[in-house]
Amino acid sequence: MSPHPLLYSLPALDPLQVLQASQRPVSATAAARPGLIVAGATGALGSEVLRRLAGSGGFAHTHVLAHEPMSTGLAQVTIASARGEDIAAWPVRPLPVQTGVVMFEPPRLYHDRERALWTPQPAQLPALAQWLRRCGVQTLVLVLPHAPGRLPQALRHGLASIDEQQVAALGFERVLLVRSAQKQLTPQGGSLPEKVAAWMLSTFRYMVPAAAQPVRPARLAEFVDVVLRVLPPGIHVVAPELLWQAVQAPHMQDVVRAWLNTGPHCQAD
Numbered sequence: 001m002s003p004h005p006l007l008y009s010l011p012a013l014d015p016l017q018v019l020q021a022s023q024r025p026v027s028a029t030a031a032a033r034p035g036l037i038v039a040g041a042t043g044a045l046g047s048e049v050l051r052r053l054a055g056s057g058g059f060a061h062t063h064v065l066a067h068e069p070m071s072t073g074l075a076q077v078t079i080a081s082a083r084g085e086d087i088a089a090w091p092v093r094p095l096p097v098q099t100g101v102v103m104f105e106p107p108r109l110y111h112d113r114e115r116a117l118w119t120p121q122p123a124q125l126p127a128l129a130q131w132l133r134r135c136g137v138q139t140l141v142l143v144l145p146h147a148p149g150r151l152p153q154a155l156r157h158g159l160a161s162i163d164e165q166q167v168a169a170l171g172f173e174r175v176l177l178v179r180s181a182q183k184q185l186t187p188q189g190g191s192l193p194e195k196v197a198a199w200m201l202s203t204f205r206y207m208v209p210a211a212a213q214p215v216r217p218a219r220l221a222e223f224v225d226v227v228l229r230v231l232p233p234g235i236h237v238v239a240p241e242l243l244w245q246a247v248q249a250p251h252m253q254d255v256v257r258a259w260l261n262t263g264p265h266c267q268a269d
Helices: 015-022 028-032 043-054 112-116 122-134 162-168 192-207 217-230 240-248 252-262
Strands: 035-039 061-066 077-081 099-102 139-146 174-181 234-238
Touching (some): 035 043, 043 061, 043 112, 122 139, 139 162, 139 217, 174 240, 217 234, 217 240, 240 252
Parallel strands (some): 139 174
């Protein structure tokens, strides 16, 4: 069984160790860095994003939402309890976080530890964004999966739903929406006619342009890390074509900087 790279279950921490850790001096550099909170640190994508951002040195501390008690393998990663599915009833946490990352990839069934992590459903996005805003988050990153070839061209570069419009109106200083093509799952089981129909429909996957195909989780995590380092205020939407161009480029930073300076992005009213 493959463990999550950063999270694993442990017995309760020794109070003496907690006290000793709290008395360690915090450097001025660490205190100046923002805090991070991650919702949906599951699946291959969530694991890579968490590993990349928590280990990048760009954040003083990382909080991960989970619905079961857990301990972490790194001193700079802490579990934040998600109490139930009614996000509106969650208490506002005095967490020192300025950046929030939300992903929707479900946990992998063969990773027991991922089942303890909390993953939001797409319908919960407005409520979760409101809670993060009340907690003090100023920069919100949404990695939004979509079916390749099914998102109209006109919606790839802007806000594609009422939920996204509600999030954009909450007053975040920065909002980054990354439209990432999701890998199409092969249906399991079913009758022979259903299998034949699924096989016939699968041929349409080859009609989707390469620029709209899913990218590797590690490269997507790198893209989010690179963008966060230079993201200006405003609402920015990453179309699948831009994401593909960035992960294929020899120097991802050049593509990101060119896009933020001259590329299509949606500014808040």
